[in-house]
Amino acid sequence: MVTQLFKAFFRSEKAGGLLLLACTALSLLWSNSPWQASYLSFWQLPVGTHSLVEVINDGLMTLFFLLIGLELERELYQGELSTPKDAALPVVAALGGMLVPAGIYLLFNAGTPTQRGAGIPMATDIAFALAVLSLLGRRVPVALKVFLTALAIIDDLGAIVVIGLVYSKGLSLIHLGIAGGIWGTLLLLNRLRVQTLIPYLVGGAAMWYFMLHSGVHATLTGVLVAFAIPFGDGSEHSASYRLQQFLHQPVAFIILPLFALANTALPIGNIASGTFVQPYSLGIGLGLVLGKPIGILLACALAIRLRWGKLPAGMTWKQLAGVGLLAGIGFTMSVFITLLAFEADALIQGAKLTILSASLLAAVAGYVVLRKLLPAPTPGSETND
Numbered sequence: 001m002v003t004q005l006f007k008a009f010f011r012s013e014k015a016g017g018l019l020l021l022a023c024t025a026l027s028l029l030w031s032n033s034p035w036q037a038s039y040l041s042f043w044q045l046p047v048g049t050h051s052l053v054e055v056i057n058d059g060l061m062t063l064f065f066l067l068i069g070l071e072l073e074r075e076l077y078q079g080e081l082s083t084p085k086d087a088a089l090p091v092v093a094a095l096g097g098m099l100v101p102a103g104i105y106l107l108f109n110a111g112t113p114t115q116r117g118a119g120i121p122m123a124t125d126i127a128f129a130l131a132v133l134s135l136l137g138r139r140v141p142v143a144l145k146v147f148l149t150a151l152a153i154i155d156d157l158g159a160i161v162v163i164g165l166v167y168s169k170g171l172s173l174i175h176l177g178i179a180g181g182i183w184g185t186l187l188l189l190n191r192l193r194v195q196t197l198i199p200y201l202v203g204g205a206a207m208w209y210f211m212l213h214s215g216v217h218a219t220l221t222g223v224l225v226a227f228a229i230p231f232g233d234g235s236e237h238s239a240s241y242r243l244q245q246f247l248h249q250p251v252a253f254i255i256l257p258l259f260a261l262a263n264t265a266l267p268i269g270n271i272a273s274g275t276f277v278q279p280y281s282l283g284i285g286l287g288l289v290l291g292k293p294i295g296i297l298l299a300c301a302l303a304i305r306l307r308w309g310k311l312p313a314g315m316t317w318k319q320l321a322g323v324g325l326l327a328g329i330g331f332t333m334s335v336f337i338t339l340l341a342f343e344a345d346a347l348i349q350g351a352k353l354t355i356l357s358a359s360l361l362a363a364v365a366g367y368v369v370l371r372k373l374l375p376a377p378t379p380g381s382e383t384n385d
Helices: 004-030 036-042 052-077 084-109 115-122 126-134 142-166 173-191 198-212 220-228 239-263 279-305 317-326 331-341 345-373
Strands: none
Touching: 004 126, 004 239, 004 331, 052 142, 052 198, 052 220, 052 239, 052 331, 084 115, 084 142, 084 279, 115 142, 115 279, 115 331, 115 345, 126 142, 126 317, 126 331, 126 345, 142 220, 142 317, 142 331, 173 198, 173 220, 198 220, 239 331, 279 317, 279 345, 317 345, 331 345
């Protein structure tokens, strides 16, 4: 049975995804207009000791990661990941959808300076993927929506782990130790059944400060704090539910659009010709468009063969392939990892353009395939939205 929270989540994500698409298009148009210089310089305006784009990427995006952590917590306690039987297939599918794209990337880039970008094609953008799925309207079965959502959330968790393990640098054990101590205190408050959100949010802010100076990316604080916040019975009175509900709209309608505007300011004329045939571009593009669906299908076939899980009722293998194509939409997390993996501006700009192009191709392909496969709703049929 689909909970009201999932329905609210889906509506928020699909609306946010459409806004994200509009902001991306606006940013590309603006950064290639006569007002290009002023637009690009705007995102570099100083805010204290940081630039505006750094405040968005290192600060505001922590709230995005906090929401991801709360959503994963909900799935683990009450959702599609709450039992081993239900969790097996989306977990294995997500793993296949991460490992195969990373393998394709390394096939082109292993042993080169760009091999650090292997994490770029690993993640699925929940907002964009659900926004494209929503364009199919009532013909989409609920099971397909839930499966894609669970897969994308696990995908994001995998990307978060990769960020923590691979893209940390210059570790400060003192700052990291203080951050860990704060987290331990928040976990203790959880065990003591402290339900008010204030100590968790204040402690989380302090933890973010020390993580920022620890060498581990500060946004990971969001996920760690999410698992310290009491879930309780998951009702609308629980701390986790209240915070998740509060964060949905600010993240979907303010933070992610700002991230898109700030990080897709691409003067295409300044990007070197032949970008799409560079090893890193081939790894990203093929990893997202081909690696994602291939990895998901192979992993699901293996899991079902080993009897670890089964396809959700009403979903076919062809429909799963369409979902795999939509999982190749890697915008938010892929761009985020690009900023951590590369330092040269030319690489960053080329990777962003490749991500946008590959994600657009994956979105169109997934939409076309699913539109052809899913039966049109009959007049008067009940909506799943």
